[in-house]
Amino acid sequence: MTAYRPGVSLTIRPVRDAEFPAWFEASASAFYVWLTYEPGALAAVRRDVWDLDRVIGAFEGDRIVGTFRTFGAQLTLPGGARVPVSAVTAVTVLPTHRRRGVLTNLVADDLARAKARGDAAGILISAEWPIYGRFGYGPATWHARWTVRVRAARLAGVPTGVVEIVQPLEARKILPGIYERYAAAQAGEITRLADRWDIDLGLIELPGRSRWHGIIVVHRDEAGELDAYARYHGEEVWEEGIPDNLMHLDELHGVTIEAELELWRYLVQVDLTATIRADTRREREPLQWFLGDARAARVTHLSDFLWIRPIDVERLLGARRYDRDGALVLEITDVVDGTPGPAAGRYRLEVANGEATCRRTEAAPDLTLDVRALGAAILGGTRLIDASRAGGALEHRPGALAEADALLRTADAPWCTSWF
Secondary structure (H helix, E strand, O other): OOOOOOOOOOEEEEOOHHHHHHHHHHHOOOOHHHOOOOHHHHHHHHOOOOOHHHEEEEEEOOEEEEEEEEEEEEEEOOOOOEEEEEEEEEEEEOHHHOOOOHHHHHHHHHHHHHHHHOOOEEEEEOOOHHHHHHHOOEEOOEEEEEEEEHHHOOEOOOOOOEEEEEOHHHHHHHHHHHHHHHHOOOOOOEOOOHHHHHHHOOOOOOOOOOOOOOEEEEEEOOOOOEEEEEEEEEEOOEEOOEEOEEEEEEEEEEOOHHHHHHHHHHHOOOOOEEEEEEEEEOOOOHHHHHEOOHHHEEEEEEEEOEEEEEOOHHHHHHHOOOOOOEEEEEEEEOEEOOEEOOOOEEEEEEEEOOEEEEEEOOOOOOEEEEHHHHHHHOOOOOOHHHHOOOOOEEEOOOOHHHHHHHHHOOOOOOOOOOOO
8 A cells, every 4th residue: 555645735726728738738647548639739629618717726836736627517316306516527646746635635625616606516427436435425326338139139019209310410409408308307417518419429529539420319209309319339240241230329318218218129120230238327227128038138337427425415415305204313424634524514304205304403313424425325326224334324323224224215226327
């Protein structure tokens, strides 16, 4: 294990316009796999679409030794309520400055900014599991890779509506609306920035990244209304004259499960295809239960995805819906750089008919939880009992942990598909 070295004197602040290329150069020290780009070129592309006030640098003198960027998003909670969150990305520390308190300073600065903005939580996709738990983040959603053997995959039922192939410019106009209708009802999903669509549809190419090339299809219901879309591209496999192409399903979303299944019906019938590989899908896919042979579709990879760091506990617990009723006093432990964090305190959570109130209280706690355990379980996709197995939960009343676990769980798992 690498020991901590003496700390450095840092200034944490947003970068200035002239410092933007140097910020990208610093971030490339960690994301060195993308070093085919010129920092100046990437800065030029991003300058007009990123909020420089949220592009943060850790400065040692005039040199950037750490990077941190956020953007605002809305997170859908169980039941459909949405809360503002701070989406964290591009977190790096120069290899020469690891374990010297740089990241701790960046996170503390970010939490102060997020609380001042009124964000209910911070969210991120963790590049490495061990890093973010110590800053209060917990893995709240999970995603799976599904592999579908097309020649054994036949969907039950009669096709409804129509499927159309659309070109990227047309898709740019219509896909965001379909996605928004889906995301507003899907716990765990977030709103997307406009430039994400330009990248995903291959309308722009980022320096150091390959432009997306593929096919885009949409589904219309019987009334002609758009209700689902999919993006996919292919990988040619043609052994011994047999077409066994691999289809990479980049994304598929439907406003309803029925609409989503109609696009699956289309995909498994595309000529020359032997296998569909679908990344960033649910751990439990409705598709499997509509197949004549459910073994034609299998989970071949499972991983954590969206991590959540509670900031406004009253808002997070009070705005979501619950599948059962109950009442608990929760004590949340939260420490940021040696001082109490924004989630620290006691909260009385009361749920009746699925609706909750959550308020700070001085009452004796039923259960003490570490903030990262609450972050993991907040959407109902990670069991609180699991998130606190290695510590982070203390019962003051027998059975309180099991009660809290049952209360936070949801029948339908949260799901996030938005990389950032």
